[in-house]
Amino acid sequence: MRPLTAHIDLDALRHNYLQARRCAPQARAMAVLKANAYGHGAAACAAALGDLAPAMAVACLEEGQALRAHGIKCPIVLLEGFFEVSELDEIITGGYWSVLHTPWQVEALLERLAHWPQHRLTVLIKCDSGMHRLGFSPDEIQNICQRLRTHEGIEQTLLMTHFATADVPDNPLLTRQLETINTLRSRLDLPGCFANSPATLSAPASHHDWVRPGVMLYGVNPLERHHPLHDEINQVLQPVMTLESRIIAVRELPAGEPIGYGARHVTRRPTRVGVVACGYGDGYDRHAKEGTPVLVDGQRVALAGRVSMDMLTVDITELPEAGIGSRVTLWGRDASGATLSVSEVARWCDTIAYTLLTGILPRVPRCYHRSDAPKTLIDAGVLP
Ligand SMILES: Cc1ncc(COP(=O)(O)O)c(C=O)c1O
Missing domain, CATH: 3.20.20.10 (Alanine racemase)
Incomplete structure (x- = not known):
């Protein structure tokens, strides 16, 4: 899958x-x-x-x-x-x-x-x-x-x-x-x-x-970042959606090579590029800028190049251990406990968390987790 x-x-x-x-x-x-x-x-x-x-x-x-x-x-x-x-x-x-x-x-x-x-x-x-x-x-x-x-x-x-x-x-x-x-x-x-x-x-x-x-x-957190209660509320609320994928290919590129559509990103140094199975056809915002944070194995890396329909590309040069199959968190809480808030990603896309969350398209399967319930509602017979 x-x-x-x-x-x-x-x-x-x-x-x-x-x-x-x-x-x-x-x-x-x-x-x-x-x-x-x-x-x-x-x-x-x-x-x-x-x-x-x-x-x-x-x-x-x-x-x-x-x-x-x-x-x-x-x-x-x-x-x-x-x-x-x-x-x-x-x-x-x-x-x-x-x-x-x-x-x-x-x-x-x-x-x-x-x-x-x-x-x-x-x-x-x-x-x-x-x-x-x-x-x-x-x-x-x-x-x-x-x-x-x-x-x-x-x-x-x-x-x-x-x-x-x-x-x-x-x-x-x-x-x-x-x-x-x-x-x-x-x-x-x-x-x-x-x-x-x-x-x-x-x-x-x-x-x-x-x-x-x-x-x-x-x-x-719906409060503006300069609101006096903003940081307190961050401590109180827990992310519900974690959008997770994997690296499906790795490119080793020398300096001066373009990445992706429009050649928006040109490598400035020898670069390892991780190709992630997630794109705007899933609802990930195509306007995400160069540098938009993404977690790979719980570590922050940066988007490099344009988001395409089914894939996006990240610079994993600093993560030599990362490779095909590495876990990628686009937002939410990683298995290691590292978090990347959807609000932060939204700022990199010049939008708000509401649009990113509501924009996740039906082709992305939702997997429901509840401590005292079966793993998915399909298993429980609640959803067809
Ligand atoms: C009439 C109305 N009430 C409540 C809400 C919930 O707002 P929020 O998501 O900011 O809590 C909305 C959302 O836009 C709304 O339109």
């Missing part, structure tokens, strides 16, 4: 989830599992968090259906709500909690609820407190909440918002968003669901009744 595998440490996922709970002890934490659990495999991650998380959140009904198909029973929040009226019957009867962010969604839902008198629904009414992406303005929300509250088909309304800058310390926009949403929450006397990962970790004033951690569950 091609040696590239994304190893998913489900114990680390559970550990990180519990860190979110520890940071916001008064709140309940819905696990955000959208985009296939940020590339980690939503069904497996949901199964691993099943006994911990009182609710899970996905982007849309299709993602929710995939979790239901794998036996997930808890409420599933649809973060973008619904896109078509045809989704409503399943939302109403299937235990979904829909976000409502536009007037037509409110009208359509209330109209459809009339067809299901025996069902009562929880909804999240989204306020645009300053990010200006989705949501009602604070002025619009009062009337809508009044209608929802008095509608007998609505069991519970949560007030929701999303923060644009919670990862940055002392950010004036976060202060403004918090002021707006906390004032509104007190006025409307509704349960609040505001905090993403950075707010869960660093803004207790945002916690209230529910927090919505996403990326931190996967071991990514």
Whole structure:
């Protein structure tokens, strides 16, 4: 088999989830599992968090259906709500909690609820407190909440918002968003669901009744590097995905020889080049720059030359022991315990960890590890 595998440490996922709970002890934490659990495999991650998380959140009904198909029973929040009226019957009867962010969604839902008198629904009414992406303005929300509250088909309304800058310390926009949403929450006397990962970790004033951690569950520190809590959080979170492969060929080149497409890298000294089975056809970012760190047998080496579709090349001149079959860690935790954070790799690609993790393509097999469970969920019969 091609040696590239994304190893998913489900114990680390559970550990990180519990860190979110520890940071916001008064709140309940819905696990955000959208985009296939940020590339980690939503069904497996949901199964691993099943006994911990009182609710899970996905982007849309299709993602929710995939979790239901794998036996997930808890409420599933649809973060973008619904896109078509045809989704409503399943939302109403299937235990979904829909976000409502536009007037037509409110009208359509209330109209459809009339067809299901025996069902009562929880909804999240989204306020645009300053990010200006989705949501009602604070002025619009009062009337809508009044209608929802008095509608007998609505069991519970949560007030929701999303923060644009919670990862940055002392950010004036976060202060403004918090002021707006906390004032509104007190006025409307509704349960609040505001905090993403950075707010869960660093803004207790945002916690209230529910927090919505996403990326931190996967071991990514969401705080900016100059945030005063950044280093502490690094100690607390554990990487969940380790992207691992092997060296499949070695080239011994004299100085002055090009490596790979476009001859971007030209050797400056006699160089040993390791060819690694991993490329942009697997989701590894083609924009990774010269020097992007990679672990070979737990030691840092540098990317040399362009990433191609199925392979990339690293300079292993300093590692005479390394050769065909040597273990390569593109990010995550190496078998020896050495770590390379996906955030660090992302900086070398001028992107963020979110895009690298969600970008790992289906052809990369995910191998799930959990200390008290069979090695893979395929073995356990959870996944087909
Ligand atoms: C509405 C909403 N809530 C929560 C999250 C989780 O955010 P994070 O991954 O930064 O914790 C996201 C992710 O983008 C989101 O869109």
